[in-house]
Amino acid sequence: MKQKYDVIVIGAGVVGSAVARELARYKLKIGVLEKNGDVCFEASGRNSAVIHGGFAYDLGTLKAACCVEGCLEFDQLARELDIPFKRTGKVLVGNTEEDYESLKRTIKNGKINGSVGLEMIDEKRLKELVPAVIGKFAMFSPLSGIVDPFQYTIALAENAAMNGVDFYFNNEVIDIHREANGTYHIKTIQNNFNTRWVVNCAGLGSVKISEMLGIHGYRFGGTKGDYIVLDKRVGPLLPMPVYPVPSTTYMGIHVTPTMDGNVTVGPNADYVEDFAYYGVPQRNMDYLAEDASTLWPHIHKSDYISNYSGIQPKWLEGNDAIKDFVIEARDEAPNTINLVGIESPGLTSAVPIARRAVRLLADAERLHPNKDFNPIRKGILRFSEQSDEEKARLIAKNPDYGEIICRCETVTKAEILQAVHNPLGVDTMMSIKYRTRSMMGRCQGGYCQMRIAEIIQEELDLNANEVLYGRSGSNMFTGKVRG
Template sequence: MENQYDVIIIGAGVVGNAIARELSRYSISVAVLEKELDVSMGTSSRNSGVLHSGIHYKPGTLRARLNVLGNSMMADLCNDLKVKINYLGKLTVAQDEEEVKSLHMLKEQGLANGVPGLEILEKNEMRKIQPNVGGIKALHSPTTGIICPYSLTIALAENAHANGCHFYLGHAVTSIQKQDDLFEVNAAGKRFRSKVLINSAGLYSADICTMLGIDEYKIYPCRGEYLILDKRLDGTLNVLVYPAPHQGKAGLGIHLTNTVSGNILIGPSNEYQDDPEDYACTANIMALLRKEGHDLLPNLTTSDFIRSFSGLRAKQTPPGVGGFKDFVIESRDDIKGFINLVGIESPGLTSSPAIALMVKDMVEKLLTLEPKGGFNGIQSGITGYFHQLPDEQKADLVSQNPDYGEVVCRCEQITKKEVLDAISNPLGVRTINAIKYRSRAMMGRCQGGFCLPRIVQIMEKEFGYKPEDYLLNSRNSQLFIGKMRQELV
C-alpha cells in the first residue's frame, strides 16, 4: 500500500534525524514527517551548538547517561558525516565562595556520570587557559565541545535519505489513530500507515501524545535569545566560559560560546512563552546581552554585534519551578508500537546519537532488524567550507570545477559551487534558509546584502525560478510580493 512503512518518525530535528539514520542501517522501511519545509527549522538550529560534557545532570538519569555516551560518539559521527567539530573545553567560573560550592557539586556529579578530566582551577591556573577571565575559581571540563547544530542535523537527514529513508517535508501531523496493529497518521491531506510510530516532535511532542489519548505530559516553551558577534573577535576565547549554575534556573545562564564558524555567541536568556513559535528578539534582553558582552569582552564595539536570534526549549518544568526534568524516552505498553520522546531539551544535541541507539533497541523489540548490506554511513564531499581548505586543495578543486573559483558571498567567502550544491540538496529543499544553512552564504557581516541578489539570479537563470517561487523558510514567507515597477510600453 502507498505510504505504508514499518516505522514513521514525527519530527526532523537532530534527534529524529539521528534515529532515522540509525534505523536506515536495517532492512526496514522508514519515513520522517516534518511540518516545516526543511529539516532543522526548530530548536535544532536555534541553540548554542555546545557538546556538553555531562556535569550538569543528576547521576542515574537518562540526561546524564545519554549526554556522556553521546559526547563520546560525536567525534566519529562527525568524521563520517563531514561535520566540523572542536572539543575545546569549558571553564565554569565562580565569582564568590558560595558559587565555588556549586563547582565542587558539579565536579562530584560529573565524576559520578563518568565525565573525564574534570579539575577545579585556581585563578592563576584558569587564566593560563583563558587570559583575563573574571572569577576566583573555575571548573575545567576538557570534553566540552562545539559543533554547528544545523550542519549536523542536515547531514544526519541527508545520510538517512541516501540510505533509503523517505522524508515528507511540509507535512504537519493533524491526527493519529491506532487500528489493529497499524498506526494511521494524517498529515498534509495524506494518510500514512506504520507498524511503529516514533514521536520526536520536540516542542509539539505533548500535542502528538494528545492525539493518541495520552494526557500526562505538557511542554512549556522557554525562549533563549542570543547575539552573534563579528568574526573580528575570532580567537578571543580559547575555551567556552560559563557562569556557575544557580538552583532553579531554567537554563545554564548567559555565557560566551565559540562557534565552529569563528563567531562568538552571547546568551541565552530564559523566558517562558505561551507560543511555541515565538522567536522574537526583545529590546530589553538585547540590552542585557550587550551589557554582559561588554562586561566579559571590554573591547567590544557596537559594530561587533551583527545579528540576533532566539530558540525555544521544550521544557517539562513550568514557570515558577524552572530547573530540569529528565528526558522521557519510552516504548508504551498501553499503545504497542508507540515510542515516545518528550522534553528532549539540552543536552539533546549532544545526546542525539545515544538516543538513536536507545530507540533502535526499542524498535528491535517490536520489529525484526536485519542489517542492510548496502548501508553507507560516510558522506561524500569536504569537511567544512572551501575557504578553510589548504591552498593546494583549493587549486585542485578549482581546476576540476571553475565554480569553486567564483565567490558569491564575500563576507563568508562562499563560492558559487557551494551555493549550487546547497540549492541542489538531496532533500530537494530550495528555500532561502535552506541555502543559508547548507552553505553559510548570507551569514556574514552584511547578512545577505551583497550575496542574496546574486543567489536570486542563480536560482532564476539556472533553476528557472519565478519571483513568486522564492520562499524564506515557509509557505507563507514569500521573498517577493507584487511588482516592483510597471514596465514601460
C-alpha cells in the first residue's frame, strides 16, 4: 500500500530537515525519506561545526546570500530550537604582505556580501583574542560562531515532526517515476510512496536523485576532510576558531573549539569518488597536526581522543570548477524542487536554503498557513550543566538523574532514557551519542558503551544482535561469547 503525501523530501540531513520544518508552516501532508538510521550520519554531522560570517564566498552567489542570512538569524533560531550556540568570533591569521593583501580583499568582499563587523587587527589585538596563536595580524569576524551540528540537525527534524511531518529512516530511494495523473511514485528499499511534490535534499546522493527525476547533466565530485579531536584539557587555549588565509577554493586546515570544550583540527581536502569511506589514515593525522601547529602550537598526540572525517558534495563544471548552490524548479521535472551541490556553508545556510526551496513551491501553487505551527522545541536537559541545587532537585524528582552512565561527560540514566525514547523513533548507539554526548569523552565509550547498549535493548525490547552502532550492518553483537 502506498503512503500518500503532498510533499516528499528526500534526505534528512540539516537541509532536508530544515526544508521539512519550513514546509510544516503550511497545511501540507509531508514525508521525509532518509537512507540512514538517523538525521546526521553524513555531511551534517561530519564538519567543522562553524557558523560562518559569509565573507569567503563569491559576490552574488547563493552561498554568500544564504550564509550571511543564516549567520545573522542564528541567535533566534538557537533559542527556538534550544540548541547550543556561541558567537565566539573567528580569526584568519596571516604573516606576509601577500597574506595582508588577501585579507584586505576578503574584508572588501565580505562587506559587499553583507558580513558585519569585519576588521583587520594587529598582532597585539590578535594575542588579546587568542593568546596561544602564532601570527603577525589577522582578519577578525566577530559574528562567526560555533554550534553543535548534531543537536542542530536533530532539533530541526524533531521540530518538524512535532508539527506533523513523518520521517522514514532506513528508506533509501531506489526508483522514482511520474504517473499519468502527474503525481510521483517513489520506491524505497522498504516502502512505496505517492506524492504531488518531490524536494531533492539528498546531499551526496543528490545527483542520483536528480537523474531519477529526469534532470540530467550534473557532474559530481566529493571532498573528504579528516579531523582530529583533542581532549578538553586544551580547550581553554582556544577561545575561537583560528584559520589560515584562505585560497580561492579552500579555507585551509584550521583549529576549532567545540561547544563542549574539545578542539578539532582539520580538515584536509582530498577529492574522492567513494562517498562511503570515512577512515582517517595516520599519515593524514600527522599532516593535519604539522600544518595546524604553525597557527596554534598545542597539538600533541597525548591529547588525541578521536578522529573523524566528512565528505562534501561538489558540483563541478567541465573545468572542474566548483559551483554555487543549486536551488531550482525545472520544466523537465514538474512539481519538483532540486537542490544540488549543497556543501559548506550548508550548515549555516540550511534555513535560508529551505525558505528559498519552499518559495519555489509557493510560486507554483497557493500554500495555506498552518496556524498551529509551533517553532519551539525543547532539547534534553544536560545534568552536567546544572547547579548543585538544581541537580539535587532533579534527583529528588527522578532518581535516574542520580545514576551516572557516562562518567567522562557526566551523562545520567535519565538523559539516556530520554534519548532512547526520542521523538524521531531512532534507536542506534550513534543516535544516543549525538543526543547526549555519551561515548564522546576521553574514554570514547570504554566505560559506558555496553551499559547504553543494554538500556536500548531493555527499553525497546530488542535482542542483543538487533542493537546497531549506526549504519545498517553495524551490529554491536553477533552472538554470545559463552554459551
